[in-house]
Structure formats: C-alpha cells, structure tokens
Amino acid sequence: MYKFFVKENQVKNNIIEILGEDVNHIKNVLRLQVDEKIEVCNLDTAKTYITKIIEIETNKILVEMLEKCSKTTESRISLHIFQGLPKQEKMEQIIQKATEIGVSDITPLKMERCVVKLDEKTAEKKVARWQKIAEVAAKQSKRDKIPTVHSCISLKKVYEKLEKCDIVIVAYEEEREISIKQVLKAVDVKEKKNIAVLVGPEGGIAKEEIDFLKTLPNEKTVTLGRRILRTETAPLVLASVIMYEFDEME
Numbered sequence: 001m002y003k004f005f006v007k008e009n010q011v012k013n014n015i016i017e018i019l020g021e022d023v024n025h026i027k028n029v030l031r032l033q034v035d036e037k038i039e040v041c042n043l044d045t046a047k048t049y050i051t052k053i054i055e056i057e058t059n060k061i062l063v064e065m066l067e068k069c070s071k072t073t074e075s076r077i078s079l080h081i082f083q084g085l086p087k088q089e090k091m092e093q094i095i096q097k098a099t100e101i102g103v104s105d106i107t108p109l110k111m112e113r114c115v116v117k118l119d120e121k122t123a124e125k126k127v128a129r130w131q132k133i134a135e136v137a138a139k140q141s142k143r144d145k146i147p148t149v150h151s152c153i154s155l156k157k158v159y160e161k162l163e164k165c166d167i168v169i170v171a172y173e174e175e176r177e178i179s180i181k182q183v184l185k186a187v188d189v190k191e192k193k194n195i196a197v198l199v200g201p202e203g204g205i206a207k208e209e210i211d212f213l214k215t216l217p218n219e220k221t222v223t224l225g226r227r228i229l230r231t232e233t234a235p236l237v238l239a240s241v242i243m244y245e246f247d248e249m250e
Contacts, residue, residue, distance in 0.1 A: 001039050001050075002030060003142050005135070008044035016040050016051060018061040026053075026061055038063065039142070046074065046144045074144045075247045077193045078104045080165065081235050084111040084201035085118070085152055090232040095130050099137035099147050101239045102247065106134070107161070108152040113203030118152055127151055155209055159216070166192035168219045169242075171199050171234050172210055175223040180241055183220045189246045197238040202231050 004026075010017045018026065018040070026032050034053050040063060041048040051063035081098055085091065085108045095106055108130075118126060130149040138146040162168050169183060187195075198213070205213075213219050224234060 001037055002026075002032070003039040003041060003048075003139050005041050005043050005139070005146060008042060011042055014065040015054075016049070016063045016065065018063065019059070023059060023061055027056060037066070039069070040065075041144050043145065046072065048072075048144055072144050073142050075102045075104075075243060077189065077195060077242070077246050079239060079242055080104055080161075080194075080196040081106045081239065082109055082158060082162070082196060082198040083107070083235055084109050084199060084205070084231065085114045085116050086201050086231045087115050091126075091130065092133055093232050094235055095133050095147075095149060096137045097236050098239055099134045099143065100141040101236065102143070102243055103147055103239055104145075105148040105150060106130075107150040107158060109158060109198075110152055110154045111201055112206040112209060114201045115203075116201075123152055155212065162196055162198070162213075162216055163218070164194070165196040165218060166194045168196045168198060168213070168216055169238060170205070170210070170213055170219060170221045171197070171224055171229075171238060172221045173204050173223075173228055174207075174210075175221050178220065178222050180222045180224060180238065183222055184242065184245050187246075195242060197235055197242070199231060199234045199238070 004018060004022050006016055006018060032053060034056060036053050038051055039048055040051045048069040049065045050067045050069065051065050053061060054064045055062040081103050083094055083106060091108060098106055127149055134149055135146050167187060224237060229237060
C-alpha cells in the first residue's frame with residue numbers, strides 16, 4: 001500500500017485532502033482510482049491512517065479515514081547524523097539510506113578537509129533537493145516522519161547541537177583502541193535515547209577537529225574496525241549498528 005504525508009490543516013474530521021505533487025503522482029504515475037486504499041501520515045502528529053480514495057479532482061484528492069494504524073514505524077531512539085560534506089552525489093546516497101534506516105535528522109558539516117565548497121545560493125538549492133530525497137525515501141520505507149536535512153554549518157557552530165545529545169559517537173580512522181561495540185555496550189538506552197554520530201569527509205577528520213570534539217563531555221571517539229570505510233559508508237554502518245542494538249528493545 002502506497003504512503004503519503006500531509007499536514008494537520010489538510011485533515012478535516014475524517015476526510016484528508018492531498019495536495020501538491022502527490023496529486024499528479026497518484027493520478028498519473030500510480031494511476032490509482034476511487035475506492036483504492038492508501039496510507040496517509042499526518043506529519044504534525046506522526047499518526048498514520050488507512051484511507052480510501054473518495055474523490056479525484058484536478059488539484060486535489062480526497063480520502064476518507066478507515067482506521068488508525070496502531071503501530072509506529074519510528075525508532076524509540078533519536079539518531080542524528082553529522083556528516084562532513086562529501087564530493088559529488090555521495091550526500092544524496094547518505095540521506096536516502098539513512099532515512100530508510102530510521103535516522104531522525106541529518107546535518108552536513110563544513111570541515112577542514114572538505115573539498116566541496118557551497119555558496120549560499122547553491123547551498124539553498126542543495127538542501128531543498130536533499131530534503132526531497134529524504135521525503136521520497138520516507139514514503140518508500142513507510143516512515144511516520146520525514147527526517148529533517150539541515151543547512152550545512154561549520155563544526156564550531158554545531159557544538160551546541162552536539163552538547164544536547166546524550167552521546168556523540170565520532171568515527172576516527174586514527175583511533176585504535178575503542179570500538180563501536182565497546183561504546184554501545186556501555187550505553188544504557190533507557191537513559192540515553194538521543195544519539196549523534198559524526199563522520200568526516202573523504203580526507204577524514206583533522207587532528208585539530210578531533211581535539212575540539214573531545215572537549216564535549218559526551219563524546220566517544222571510536223574505530224569502525226581494521227578497514228577504512230568510505231565517507232558515505234561509515235555513517236550508514238554506524239546507524240545500522242545502533243539501530244540493531246537499540247531499536248527493538250522495549
């Protein structure tokens with residue numbers, strides 16, 4: 001069953017109004033008809049409903065709520081990715097796959113070894129495109145929320161965000177002793193549900209940046225094993241391992 005997202009103001013009693021690009025997608029791409037069922041999630045409440053199409057118009061589609069879905073597809077933890085801005089289309093891959101895995105949000109970082117430099121106009125267009133990729137991936141994976149893709153900011157400006165997390169896991173290729181397994185074993189997920197992972201760009205994290213991050217009281221620098229992972233691989237491995245460890249716990 002296909003899934004779509006709406007805002008609270010599109011919900012009127014038991015009728016939901018679908019607008020925008022989704023209208024064309026339902027009508028002309030999926031070619032759905034009246035009486036066919038779709039899932040609709042209210043982004044403001046994170047509630048998902050099984051609905052039935054009752055009217056197809058030029059600029060909107062009306063659906064009727066049939067039942068509320070009792071289970072959520074969202075994780076019991078909030079997982080945040082802070083990613084050193086990579087080259088080419090790698091950020092798009094990270095956003096798409098991280099959304100499927102279940103992360104809460106993604107923040108691109110300007111770091112010392114980043115090759116890509118975004119001016120304000122380019123950055124605005126990039127973030128809009130990245131947010132759309134997150135939305136499409138959320139629909140495909142039947143999430144109950146669309147992860148937010150934040151604007152690209154410097155490492156120093158992200159300090160306050162990191163400080164608010166219960167734990168910040170930094171993947172660093174020069175770390176030899178502390179593994180991700182050791183760190184996660186020591187985490188009490190009942191107390192620490194707000195987890196951040198930070199990964200550098202292609203050239204890795206500079207020594208000065210690691211020293212800066214180590215001033216965070218909640219920071220844990222880890223190795224991801226004997227092999228060096230690509231910048232687009234590392235955050236997905238970290239996110240997958242964390243979700244495996246904590247997501248299904250009750």
